[in-house]
Amino acid sequence: MPEIRVTPLGAGQDVGRSCILVSIAGKNVMLDCGMHMGFNDDRRFPDFSYITQNGRLTDFLDCVIISHFHLDHCGALPYFSEMVGYDGPIYMTHPTQAICPILLEDYRKIAVDKKGEANFFTSQMIKDCMKKVVAVHLHQTVQVDDELEIKAYYAGHVLGAAMFQIKVGSESVVYTGDYNMTPDRHLGAAWIDKCRPNLLITESTYATTIRDSKRCRERDFLKKVHETVERGGKVLIPVFALGRAQELCILLETFWERMNLKVPIYFSTGLTEKANHYYKLFIPWTNQKIRKTFVQRNMFEFKHIKAFDRAFADNPGPMVVFATPGMLHAGQSLQIFRKWAGNEKNMVIMPGYCVQGTVGHKILSGQRKLEMEGRQLEVKMQVEYMSFSAHADAKGIMQLVGQAEPESVLLVHGEAKKMEFLKQKIEQELRVNCYMPANGETVTLPTSPSIPVGISLGLLKREMAQGLLPEAKKPRLLHGTLIMKDSNFRLVSSEQALKELGLAEHQLRFTCRVHLHDTRKEQETALRVYSHLKSVLKDHCVQHLPDGSVTVESVLLQAAAPSEDPGTKVLLVSWTYQDEELGSFLTSLLKKGLPQAPS
């Protein structure tokens, strides 16, 4: 039985560490290879031992696909390819290929630097891993091998994010990765054609949320920043170097321009220049507005935003600083936070989620007394949380499902409770099956593969000749011979089949014995049968042959006398397969007996 099997190793009823195994028509594909920020031990990576207990991963997996550069989607990749040992191809889009190693390198540096972690992947491993990457363009059908093909669709979310269609023969699966159905300031909205996959695997981060208008959130953000700098305070915005940072930069830049503000905005050094370089390089991946205007002015060349130097943190007066990393768990953002936390005029705005075990998590949960470097630090600055993460909300998810028209939907990358709600909504409103497996749990979907069959022109013409015109909505029975040749199926007339295959035709005849009570001689019985049939079957050609047998079309009737009982005659009836209907009718007719002859 052909089937599609899906097993999440990560992102099954949770957010973080996306990694989903899909088996489709005998091909095995791994979708994303993310790490979990919340753990410091082996649990940060998916448990790859699930994939295969025996043999090498390279022999088992046909390919790995990475949807975008966020670490919860690609952070375990060097570990998987260089430490666990996967040697096959890894597919991602061009921007993801360019940005992925930067983030992996940054992640490695923080892990080794701040936490002193040994046994972590090295720079060399990141490089060796990136050498296995095959970059793909949007809407380009990439042949992984003779049977497996993949195709990327625009997903919004972050630069280079893509949804992937995985197709083997007539069976297909679409994996959305993370996506956003509403365009933002620098990216467009996700889009997919009506590809009617057997299964759509979609993220469900905001499965129950209908997000308020983005404009409101942006206004709120700008208001808070503006008020703080107006009263002479400093604003710290911890961000990850790529992604939301660019969105917020554009937002502030435009606002500063409009309001003619002079307060300095800084972006922490290092990654930023590189990030903006990539945004400029991959302009075709941004939204329409940026693409249109970039000839006059590149949106990523900021007039008001300058590179940050760590000495600036002590400067008097207001300023806004974007600093990495985003969860206040290390580096520059944490250093600045320490300096500014004691002043109630200042503000820190967390534009994203923070995992437990970070200072970001602590201040967001309202803790105001922190221990830092052996000293107590009282947080007096204002702490704000504003989510700017670009995920589709419940409406957006439904919209995408409607757009792709899948046979089934499978939810990943979300919380169990919320998934449950969305699952019901999808099943009720869209009438498609919906699944939400936990990590390590396998969903199996039977598929009915459609096999294309060619019909010979001759057969069609013959059918037409019978006078009935074909109707699109009415199925019609068509007789022919199915030929399998060179992995192709064709339906042809039996004559043509015989000719093509060089075979001779065999006649299949059915025979039957009918007992009649008749004391007369065989010839007379045959004559009686002849006249009886002649009278009943007016439209058929009934003949009495010289040898005494009777024919009706291809049906042959012969009378015989069994030696043991002179009062009984046996009629031997035989007919061809083509006259099966007539043959059956005649035998049943004769079994009823012959009419009494006028004596």
Next chain:
Amino acid sequence: MDPECAQLLPALCAVLVDPRQPVADDTCLEKLLDWFKTVTEGESSVVLLQEHPCLVELLSHVLKVQDLSSGVLSFSLRLAGTFAAQENCFQYLQVRSTPSSPCRETPACLWPRRPVSSWCTSWLCPCEVEPRGSPACRGVTGPRVPRRSWITLKSPCAPRPPPSSPVFSSSDGSLWETVARALSCLGPTHMGPLALGILKLEHCPQALRTQAFQVLLQPLACVLKATVQAPGPPGLLDGTADDATTVDTLLASKSSCAGLLCRTLAHLEELQPLPQRPSPWPQASLLGATVTVLRLCDGSAAPASSVGGHLCGTLAGCVRVQRAALDFLGTLSQGTGPQELVTQALAVLLECLESPGSSPTVLKKAFQATLRWLLSSPKTPGCSDLGPLIPQFLRELFPVLQKRLCHPCWEVRDSALEFLTQLSRHWGGQADFRCALLASEVPQLALQLLQDPESYVRASAVTAMGQLSSQGLHAPTSPEHAEARQSLFLELLHILSVDSEGFPRRAVMQVFTEWLRDGHADAAQDTEQFVATVLQAASRDLDWEVRAQGLELALVFLGQTLGPPRTHCPYAVALPEVAPAQPLTEALRALCHVGLFDFAFCALFDCDRPVAQKSCDLLLFLRDKIASYSSLREARGSPNTASAEATLPRWRAGEQAQPPGDQEPEAVLAMLRSLDLEGLRSTLAESSDHVEKSPQSLLQDMLATGGFLQGDEADCY
């Protein structure tokens, strides 16, 4: 359990059993469980429960509470399992009617859900001491159960088949007969792993081993047979008929053919280095078969039969098989064989490297395999040269390498540079190699790649040029290249100062450190000037790994100036100190002059931990070294100390204190003594987020969750 945590525990337990209270995400519960596991390892679980009645309360409450989140329920059951792993605690819990029997007390509707299976997992923790093969354990521990358990015949344990296995349960004869039967009736997909498993066993009947090896060799034997032209060298399985299913699999489709060959090559690769591999090992035939596979892939093989013709079409350009074959070919270099084998292998590798159609991943593998064959090639005994075969090969190889250094894909340029570095590291001293390299344009091309647009390639070019230069190979010795030979140091220094990416700068620092260590001409000419220049550039770098590498270079310089680090072996005979090359004051003056102290003290307060750590180690070494000089031991309180100590805050603030060379050695020494370097070292040994990662912090965070997770709780990137 420390008192701070003990104090927080009751409140946390109360939050956990209250379904109205929001609980932090599953990772917190996981980490909490980890902490309990550590605690129970250190102290008795019964005592723990007695001292913290809130825990028993939690365990007995969770099953009664309606609407409890599945996460908390799962956590509590696993916690109960953790405690119950100690027998007396199991009894203690039973008496207090905590969920000791999930089958009795857990509502039936919960069975298929996560909590119960997780309960079983932890409840069965004690089972883990049993052999891993115990099927009872595997059955409940969830999806880790190997589906094809009969393949897990792993050496060195004696074959002890799980009774639940369908193959073995049908057995009526001996185990070995069953295995032999399985081997003959399984499909090619499963046959290979089973055959490999059998061959890895130490005690196994010879007949079965022979059968298993035949199974493993079958696909390659087919390939050989299908392509052999005339009665040539012996095949792999001469005299036996081809296995029909193997042939079918090879012919069925491209992917089944590639799959079978890849698996076979991988199995043989795994088998080759093992001591229990079959003997005699058909080295020559395996090599012949691998070469044939590679030729089929690049289209240069000539088919001898219809099967061969089919294989030609199927395997042409098949990257997957090419990669697997190159891996195995590389492994085959470790076996011994006649010269012809080496020639054969090198010839096919050269073809592969030359072929315009080779993909970057294939080229990388080809470079790796070539390196293995070259470095393991037999040398003429008693002769330091590379033998008759290699020089000719190198003359053919370098033009190919030149081509690959100009490849449009950065991956290929990088792999070619890595290959060059490795080869010259091993053979830089061989006359034949030097001759062939210098006659080629490879060094010039590698030099040009210092300007490559891809930073990975620039870094590899730096490493390669550094290596070549160490061996005087970076430019031909003819007079017109004299300038090129001299300008490399400046060029690398330029990269260190201006390259926008970390990799090339890090590579430069590594090269410079090597140069200093090996007494490279550029470093030895005026060592102090060299060190001063490099440290100055490194100290300004934004990449902490460059700064850390700068300290490594400083340490080498220190060792050269003051003598190598002392061994700290307590049993070593205390030898009298070897007199340093120069008097201490002079040596210290030199260290001051190159700006080593400025760099090291600045680094001591670096915001990146490894830099501070390395600097701490360096200064401790220095202090240790100086302590052996009695003349300066009592220098404390000399007039310059005050000025040096005044610069300390500035170093702490990350500013360059003074222009290099301004420090007085005595002042530096005094400061060195005044710093609590040991204390600093132990502080630095802890991770920077050790406070946030502590159990106390975890409990605080979980308690504080209440006010926070109301809005967009399921957020992420």
